[in-house]
Amino acid sequence: MSLLCCRSDSSYSTPPSKSPLQGPTIHTCLHHPHHPTYRQDLADRVGKRFLKQRLHSRKMASARDISQPMGIDRTVSYSLSVSPTATFHSPPASHSFLAGGLPRRPKPLKPFNTEDIKILLLENVNQTGQDILTKQGYQVEFLKTSLPEDQLIEKIRDVHVIGIRSKTKLTEKVLREAKNLLVIGCFCIGTNQVDLEYAAKHGIAVFNSPFANSRSVAELVIAEIIFLARQLGDRSNEMHKGTWNKVSSKCWEIRGKTLGIVGYGHIGSQLSVLAEAMGMSVIYYDVITLMAIGTAKQVPTLDDLLEQADFITLHVPETPETKNMISAKQFERMKKGAYLINASRGTVVDIPALIKASRGGKIAGAALDVYPNEPAANGDYFNSSLNHWGEELCSLSNVILTPHIGGSTEEAQRAIGVEVSDALVRYINQGTTLGSVNLPEVNMRSLTQDEPNHARVIYIHRNVPGVLRKVNEILAEHNVDKQITDSKGDIAYLMADVSNVKTEDIKNIHDNLDSLTSRILTRVLY
Numbered sequence: 001m002s003l004l005c006c007r008s009d010s011s012y013s014t015p016p017s018k019s020p021l022q023g024p025t026i027h028t029c030l031h032h033p034h035h036p037t038y039r040q041d042l043a044d045r046v047g048k049r050f051l052k053q054r055l056h057s058r059k060m061a062s063a064r065d066i067s068q069p070m071g072i073d074r075t076v077s078y079s080l081s082v083s084p085t086a087t088f089h090s091p092p093a094s095h096s097f098l099a100g101g102l103p104r105r106p107k108p109l110k111p112f113n114t115e116d117i118k119i120l121l122l123e124n125v126n127q128t129g130q131d132i133l134t135k136q137g138y139q140v141e142f143l144k145t146s147l148p149e150d151q152l153i154e155k156i157r158d159v160h161v162i163g164i165r166s167k168t169k170l171t172e173k174v175l176r177e178a179k180n181l182l183v184i185g186c187f188c189i190g191t192n193q194v195d196l197e198y199a200a201k202h203g204i205a206v207f208n209s210p211f212a213n214s215r216s217v218a219e220l221v222i223a224e225i226i227f228l229a230r231q232l233g234d235r236s237n238e239m240h241k242g243t244w245n246k247v248s249s250k251c252w253e254i255r256g257k258t259l260g261i262v263g264y265g266h267i268g269s270q271l272s273v274l275a276e277a278m279g280m281s282v283i284y285y286d287v288i289t290l291m292a293i294g295t296a297k298q299v300p301t302l303d304d305l306l307e308q309a310d311f312i313t314l315h316v317p318e319t320p321e322t323k324n325m326i327s328a329k330q331f332e333r334m335k336k337g338a339y340l341i342n343a344s345r346g347t348v349v350d351i352p353a354l355i356k357a358s359r360g361g362k363i364a365g366a367a368l369d370v371y372p373n374e375p376a377a378n379g380d381y382f383n384s385s386l387n388h389w390g391e392e393l394c395s396l397s398n399v400i401l402t403p404h405i406g407g408s409t410e411e412a413q414r415a416i417g418v419e420v421s422d423a424l425v426r427y428i429n430q431g432t433t434l435g436s437v438n439l440p441e442v443n444m445r446s447l448t449q450d451e452p453n454h455a456r457v458i459y460i461h462r463n464v465p466g467v468l469r470k471v472n473e474i475l476a477e478h479n480v481d482k483q484i485t486d487s488k489g490d491i492a493y494l495m496a497d498v499s500n501v502k503t504e505d506i507k508n509i510h511d512n513l514d515s516l517t518s519r520i521l522t523r524v525l526y
């Protein structure tokens with residue numbers, strides 16, 4: 001089994017097949033996002049995905065064991081992130097059936113020598129994720145930390161897959177060197193650390209875990225609200241230094257207080273439920289109009305929120321619009337004695353302005369989990385050499401500082417490990433882009449064992465007129481069993497399963513597609 005792959009900016013091509021072409025024939029239905037079967041399928045298999053109107057419960061289910069050509073059992077699982085502990089196992093959703101009602105055996109979609117695939121996992125990706133990738137037979141290198149840019153560039157040249165969390169910056173400068181890179185796995189929610197546009201333009205898919213750690217962040221924020229209201233950080237520090245300081249002045253219950261949530265997405269809306277259960281009134285501000293959960297109320301402007309809230313918590317992504325979203329002007333708008341919590345991204349709060357607001361008594365406390373510059377590894381790095389205000393921030397009272405641990409729970413990390421690794425395996429082995437944050441989402445059911453002599457063609461190309469005609473002229477000499485294509489902006493993704501192909505046909509198909517001017521990346525899996 002082998003993989004042929006070539007990107008327009010590189011001459012990369014993994015060695016051709018070492019083992020003979022296997023010969024399945026395909027019997028499947030189209031799985032297009034707009035196809036009714038797909039929609040039913042998605043509802044059955046994946047549950048409701050979170051759409052902006054708060055379809056909260058997406059489930060990832062199903063696990064199946066498939067015998068590999070080498071006789072190794074492998075498991076493709078879609079793990080669940082709605083519950084920290086649950087893992088659902090259900091049969092593959094769309095069986096096709098042989099006469100007599102026997103299900104067709106899915107073809108082991110391991111369409112190349114797995115040891116050809118080199119993966120670099122940085123930032124201590126959870127063991128669950130490592131295990132899934134290792135079981136596939138890929139070459140996995142695991143590092144606990146992120147890497148400085150020069151070392152990252154050295155390493156990324158060699159790999160087909162990189163797995164990161166929030167610290168590794170995959171900028172254009174770094175990605176330019178990643179000539180073999182097929183796919184990036186962000187083992188977290190945020191994808192701001194990756195140049196998504198550059199990646200898409202170069203046929204590099206990016207996957208993340210959109211909500212597996214949302215609950216962990218929401219729980220941390222609830223804890224911080226109580227910690228701040230009761231000055232627990234300061235009392236605990238004093239006790240650790242041997243000082244007994246029993247006070248009730250400016251210590252509050254949170255019941256009846258107003259929580260202002262900025263960014264009512266996965267985390268913000270989860271937090272809304274928890275806060276109301278604690279007796280808080282919830283208001284939220286978001287750039288889009290969103291259905292309120294419980295009795296929460298959306299307010300039209302950020303200023304409205306700042307003026308009404310006792311506690312303000314930030315759950316927006318890092319974008320140009322959210323940079324310094326909370327600065328001197330916004331602190332002025334806040335109630336005197338308000339509290340600020342930031343577990344989103346460090347750039348969202350202007351820290352010198354926060355220091356001023358804290359020293360001047362405008363805010364009664366703050367909790368920060370994220371910072372504009374964060375260390376690459378654990379150790380004594382949180383000082384002024386990292387951020388010029390480092391020591392001043394540390395000296396403030398009733399300010400809780402945590403080292404970006406919002407999503408750092410066993411439950412979240414396990415779920416993320418499984419979810420992102422599964423997405424990587426599906427993409428590497430089958431070309432499926434479902435869940436990709438930067439490429440069109442394309443999904444086609446896998447080949448089955450009793451369908452010989454098939455190849456799966458993946459053609460990522462510039463979205464310009466006339467490409468499909470040219471592609472289909474190339475494929476016309478073969479039987480195209482199924483084909484799907486979708487586009488996202490300038491990038492289009494085409495997937496086709498062709499039957500009755502011989503090894504030499506595969507090379508021709510690959511080379512012909514690869515010579516088209518629209519080509520970004522050509523892969524042929526068989």
Ligand SMILES: NC(=O)C1=CN([C@@H]2O[C@H](COP(=O)(O)OP(=O)(O)OC[C@H]3O[C@@H](n4cnc5c(N)ncnc54)[C@H](O)[C@@H]3O)[C@@H](O)[C@H]2O)C=CC1
Pocket residue numbers: 189190210211213214217262263264265266267268285286287288315316317318319321322343344345369370404405406407408
């Ligand atoms: N501290 C930690 O460990 C973690 C931090 N995060 C951060 O939290 C952020 C939010 O996560 P989710 O809730 O999952 O994201 P989400 O995408 O589900 O929700 C973000 C919400 O912010 C809104 N938004 C975007 N720009 C805005 C603006 N300028 N003003 C007001 N609202 C705006 C969006 O419309 C959306 O509703 C992530 O982007 C990530 O950076 C996420 C997980 C863990």
Ligand SMILES: O=C(O)CCC(=O)C(=O)O
Pocket residue numbers: 165166167187188189190191213404407408
């Ligand atoms: O746990 C991490 O490394 C990152 C958490 C985070 O900020 C995210 O998921 O976006």
